[in-house]
Amino acid sequence: MLVAFTLLIVFGFFPALFGYIASVRGSEKKRIWYRQRTQAIKGWTANEFSLAAFVTSTALLYAAFFLTSIGMKLDIMTGLGLLLLSCFSAIAYLCCYWKIPAIVAKYGGLLKALLGAVAIGVATLSKIYSDEGIAELTGLPPQGLPGAQLLLTFLLTPIIWFLGMSLSLGYLSLPVISFLFLRSLYRDYREKKDGIKNESSLRDVAALVAVFFAVIIMLMLNEKIVSKSFYEPRLKQAIVFASFHLPTSYCGLVDTRRAQVVPMSDGKAAIAIPDGKLGYTFDVIDCKPKNKSSDEVNAMLEKSNSIQQTEVSSISPVQERVDSKKG
Incomplete structure (x- = not known):
């Protein structure tokens, strides 16, 4: 189907378009008409x-x-x-x-105060829902994943704004559509009675269709966003991206691709395991990272000292030549 559509565009639409352009360029009357438009x-x-x-x-x-x-x-x-x-x-x-825009300019101070109060409410809700989402999706305490708290709060803020706007428009759409419908009927009646063409009735109909389209589309997206199959794997990916950064070998486990852990308190850690349907599954495990012995630490310190001495010895002849030139 895509090949047939492409061939139709290339061998049908483009030749017709170029032929029409050539016809317009060759006709003075058509050029004047397009110039007026x-x-x-x-x-x-x-x-x-x-x-x-x-x-x-x-x-x-x-x-x-x-x-x-x-x-x-x-x-x-x-x-x-x-x-x-x-x-x-x-x-x-x-x-x-x-x-x-004229209404905003006229009542700007009142609207700013109202939007400020709404913004505070939205920020509070986004923090509450981010903690609730972490607890629900991972089974872990939200305070143990501060990075995930911050990222989910950031992501949920515009989503809550969108959901609130879509629900508000949904409730307001019924009286608005009724008002626009009655207004367009009245203007059509006045147009037929007075015999004067009125473009306002056409704009009323366009506004009626615009309200319908905006509300339907926003409610469709709203339903998609709040469906668990949509938000659950994406929020889990965001949680893992924000807080789970260590490999499983950190806790002495087999190093597994995409499985990551985050240290918790009391010798525990949370592990995120990839899942085909759910995105990730989470669990709490015992995690005691292997500590290096004193001999291993001393060997590392001796190696560091030898490297520093080598660097100093390589710099000293150069410094002596510089001092001799200054003298």
């Missing part, structure tokens, strides 16, 4: 640019769904990128439609 686009407002971006991203998303339906496989990151692009463009259009 270009000048009109330069005069667009932020509302019109955001609407064009939303329509384009939505068209790309539908094109990706169509390609998937006919059997073409798309990379998961490509699909996620198109979903996020459509979601963010919808939110950008809604911000322009509701004139959010």
Whole structure:
């Protein structure tokens, strides 16, 4: 399917595109028409640019769904990128439609105080959930893994912001959609009654679709993020990356690839063992690192002293020549 689609693009779309470009360049009337359209686009407002971006991203998303339906496989990151692009463009259009920047400029002080309080709450929740996640996923005390505490708190902060925004928009979407629907009906009625074309009704419909798309996409991503099959292996990998740095040979065990340990108190250690389904499994083991004997330490010290004496003896002739030149 991918080969057929590539051949269609190369031998069908590109020749037609180049032929149309040549036709436009050879026609004075078409060049004037495109020049007028270009000048009109330069005069667009932020509302019109955001609407064009939303329509384009939505068209790309539908094109990706169509390609998937006919059997073409798309990379998961490509699909996620198109979903996020459509979601963010919808939110950008809604911000322009509701004139959010003007509202922020007018009530900036109050909004900053509100966001500050929310940010403190989010930071507190991220710390609580990071400790809960470590205890749930590893069965270990969170205070014994300070690196994992720090990393999980950092990772959970934007996730909690996103989940809170998606849930808030989900609850607000029902009255907003009802309001926009009734508003568009009223403006259509006024347009038919007065006989004057009103572009506001079209923008109301676009805002209605943007709210629907933004809420649906954010709730879909929300459901994916909170599913245990998604977050459990990734959080375990983050915990191992942040706190488990020593090989199993540190505790006198067989050196195993990807299995790592972290020392705990009272002669114990935690071990992370790779697992095909769960990512990692964790357990507490006895760990008493092998101490070197006094003879081994003395041998190491003598070796260090001999190396230092060799370095000093090699530097002394050079220093004598420098002193003789100064004299």
